[in-house]
Amino acid sequence: MKQLALKIDVDTYRGTREGVPRLVEMLQQHEAQATFLFSLGPDHTGRAIKRVFRPGFMKKVSRTSVREHYGLKTLMYGTLLPGPDIGKRCGDIMRQVRDGGFEVGIHCWDHVYWQDNVAHQDVAWTARELQRACNRFEDVFGAPAKVHGAAGWQMNLHALRQEQRLGFDYCSDTRGSGPFVPIYRAEIINCPQLPTTLPTLDELIGVDGITVENVAQHLLKLTETPSPTGHVYTLHAEMEGMKLSGVFEELLAGWREQGYQLVSLEQYFAGLDVAKLPRHEVSFGEIPGRSGDLALQGPQFLPLAE
Template sequence: MNLALKIDVDTFRGTRIGVPHLMDMLKRHDAGATFLFSLGPDHTGRAIKRAFRPGFMKKVGRTSVMSHYGVKTLLYGTLLPGPDIGKRCTPVLRSVRDAGFEVGIHTWDHVEWQDHVGTEDAAWTEERMAKARDRFREVFGAEPEVHGAAGWQMNVHAYRRTQSFGFRYASDTRGTHPFLPVVRGEIVACPQFPTTLPTLDEMIGLDGVTEANVAERVLALTAEPRDHVYTLHAELEGMKLAPAFEALLAGWKDQGYKLTSLAGLAAAQPPGGLPLHTVLDTPLPGRSGTLSTQGPAFLQDRSSP
């Protein structure tokens, strides 16, 4: 069975410090992975506006945000100017590709996308996605092939752009298995490989889960073999939660998984095409607000031409 590792890189600090640490760990375990980069300004401090969102402050308290992100990062975009990640971290980004890992797009401005895409229009959405695509071209000299939305936040226009921008596949959703998304009755011809497992920050602090036992809890969810996508964060597993991630890597290998990238998972799909599923915005345990989620199977009218 394949377990694809999807690494969301949200911040300047995560890019500079967390990404190199993760590359070292992955190499030690002979693991593939897909790194998805935030390519514009780091405005993490502006997330303070989420304080009034139901569940947000509880999550902050559970997951020790200060210890994971650091004071400076939490001031970017407010009291401190947000550093341009794509420009200032170009050597780090290229080193990931040069080490043989898959690279793709997470977002332009992580906080802006996560907080506003749900209510914005086609022009706003296309502008942000085009900025990220153009910066990716500038950094890597190639077209991006994979997209994974910040915070699993999407709108109908973003789904359409994953198709029109030519992404081979995306991981913008939470769900159970690969599918073609149907948005408002419209089939989007960009396959989704959804995150199938909870993230560490969603689990820690709930139901007796701690940093010491979270790896054990995740491994219990993967004990029955099947394909998975696991999302981790450079700011967490690449730093303070590195011991838990190292335990996961060893545990997954013991369970018989091939640790691969989204590209590896896509290549391993059986012939015959992917099923169609609607996409929904639904709440998930350990998260505030709603996330883009794989919904019911979409049944086409087979009687129509």
């Protein structure tokens, strides 16, 4: 059966409290599975104001109405208001997701801090931030996480190595076309990547005539012809779980009509022959609709013939 894995990034305190329960309800109604990746430390969304100096950021903000989706209060966390500790305040909600039969994993400790800094940080900084998230995850769930999906698809070599050291079964930190074993500067990382293969709503809305009203149909056209390795779609609790819930309802129904089984990353990974996964370089570059460089599935590594 054709598979489409749903990966839900939960970035904020409000998204955890309001968006996550709504997404659980919708998924259950459509008998769909998904993986929820939680931000586990402080919500410092307001500190993202520094991104106004990043090329393309203001253009993206103007298209996607950040205030409408995140709310004014959230946009002041970490600046005019103290950032609430998401893991401490929302542990019950997170456990309810797990108890409802959904896979849970790590998105980050501090979303803005990771996204804005990891690309240029050293091994000590990277290990500390990942360990904080892992420790809090175990505090909340009583067991270690099996999956990590980087905030903003931002990574570095140390983060890739740490994922292997921390024992994640698989990760979803990259954008690409299909599952692969990551290689960075000729170093094999023994932790498969399940990259996001489809564009996100905030990358599409406001570009080339795509609106809230027709964005679902645009995405459904992209999935009409199935990929040999299936798809991974990343959604956000702050968007599909709130103002854009109607769009997500349309996508869920449309993918069902197209014959997709809507699965978690865990279910998607279980159907792969890991020994036969291709090896690809992890590269960094831009993608349409999003500012800054992201971790990408780069060229396939082909060993020299004997």
